[in-house]
Amino acid sequence: MTSTRLTPTQRLRRMHDQLSAAYGPQHWWPAETPFEMILGAYLTQNTAWKAVERSLANLRAAGALTVDGLRSIPLDELQRLIQPSGFPTRKAPALKAFVDLLDAEFGGSLELLAASPTDALRRRLLSLPGVGPETADAILLYALGHPVPVADEYLRRIAERHRLLTPPPGRNRKGYNSLADLTRHAFAFDAAKNQARLFNEFHALTVAVGKAHCGRTARCANCPLAGDLSTGGLTRYD
Ligand code: SF4
Structure with a gap:
């Protein structure tokens, strides 16, 4: 299978793997209790x-x-x-x-x-x-340890810029739900007991790449996810 045939959920799952390889464990959430x-x-x-x-x-x-x-x-x-x-x-x-x-x-x-x-x-x-x-x-x-994804503004920007969803997810409840569903499906084949940990880690990793590269302005040079842009038919943002 070539990378151009990957579905959006497969691409999102691959993004997790690419970010995890680039940044390592994030140890979130930053709190003691x-x-x-x-x-x-x-x-x-x-x-x-x-x-x-x-x-x-x-x-x-x-x-x-x-x-x-x-x-x-x-x-x-x-x-x-x-x-x-x-x-x-x-x-x-x-x-x-x-x-x-x-x-x-x-x-x-x-x-x-x-x-x-x-x-x-x-x-x-x-x-x-x-x-x-x-x-x-x-x-x-x-x-509370429940296996649910968190779909924040960093993930919304990535999904929009990589054209993972059509139409692009808006900053509203419908957009949130479509992003959360995409993330849930991306990890659907992982063992149930691992899903909370994976959702936790993926959220932290998207925040990390958002802060380093994908803020209000995209800085695609050296971004761990730059290779996926061609998969989505886009050119680089910088
Ligand atoms: S490659 Fe560019 S658009 Fe994609 S996450 Fe990185 S900075 Fe954002």
């Missing part, structure tokens, strides 16, 4: 990770990086602590709503939350304020 991962998933919305780190440091110093800590901290104090990562009047009530859900339906236990079936849990998370598909999937994958 599942609850810290959940807070990070909320705080990183529309914000650079450096700003999230400042908010997490504030929360750690205030003893609010645990379920008990976040439950007991007053809302206005929480807003002040997460100010560095922006949108505190939206993100602080959203974090409180997550803890309310945990208390009301899962006895305050992240383990019980994680034991719920994936589809039902995803729907429940999406019903919370301030939780869109990317936040829900990041929580499911990184904090």
